Amino acid sequence: MADDLEPGATVDELLEAVRRADAGESTGAREILARLNHRLPSPPGHPHPPLLRAVAHIRDALLRLLVTPAPAAASTTPLDVALKVAAHRALADASPTVQFTNFTSTQALLDALGTARRVHVVDLDVGFGGRWTPLMQELALQWRRAPVSPLPPPCLKVTALVSPGSSAHPLELHLTHQGLTRFAADLGISFEFNAVAFDPLDPLPPTGLSVAPGDAVAVHLSVGSGVPSAATLRVVKQLRPAVVVCVDHGCHRGDLPLSHHALSVVRSSAAFLESLDAAGALADAVARLEEYVV
DSSP states (O other): OGGGOOHHHHHHHHHHHHHHHHTTOHHHHHHHHHHHHHHSOSSOOTTSOHHHHHHHHHHHHHHHHHHOSSOOSOOOOHHHHHHHHHHHHTHHHHOHHHHHHHHHHHHHHHHHHTTOSEEEEEESOOTTSGGGHHHHHHHHHHHHHOSSSSOOOOEEEEEEEEOTTOOOOHHHHHHHHHHHHHHHHHHTOEEEEEEEEOOTTOSSOOTTOOOOTTOEEEEEOOOTTSSOOHHHHHHHHHHOOSEEEOOOOSOOOTTSOHHHHHHHHHHHHHHHHHHHHHTTOOHHHHHHHHHHTO
16 A cells, blocks of 8 residues: 555645644544555554655654643653663664764764863753763773873763753653763763753753863753753853754754644654665664654
């Protein structure tokens, strides 16, 4: 069935359903989604074309929104969280785009931080912490290659600024902390992790955020949800960072109209899935990434 679909027409159908849902025409939107549900794979997955798989994921998400517009309390289990964390950590091995962004952002950090012994990263979108493992490796390499010996190991501190509206399960932060701490211990470097509540709409600075004298500061700023708030920019300015790194995969433009947002997600998700297929990722790995990342 999916092989007979014209991808462009299928995307147009999906966007029409999104437009109707946004206009309050839920019945018409569900009718279109029901047709797509009959014709597209469910659950979507390899070997169907990446664009059709992306459309199927957005279709499923929109169906859930229309069926249960006011979701009940989250029933995520610890096993669900552990599987989600494992899938995100597998991204660097499976996705060439993530490998590229990790490499370029790590190089930008190293260029700006130089030979600093204490690095303090303030992360406004910590996720599962995967972007910091390459930096840890490079700091450990610099330490071992240093001409002056013995030097004390470098110290990396990561402060995660967590929004009160974040959908992340509390266990996710714990597992992120645990995983990064274990990785740093294996490398023999010093590591600290701290989570600080931060409301990007609150004009007051976040309580608990401080920088020690001598720390080289870097900021990871999420730009995926639109223009950063004034409070966010104030915090960045007060930190006086040596470098600000922004990595945007183009999937989370919450400031766009819903139909434009859906099109952005379809395109970004299709490109991501195509990169996995081109890299020869195993089908099982792709299935896990589709379920827990896409």
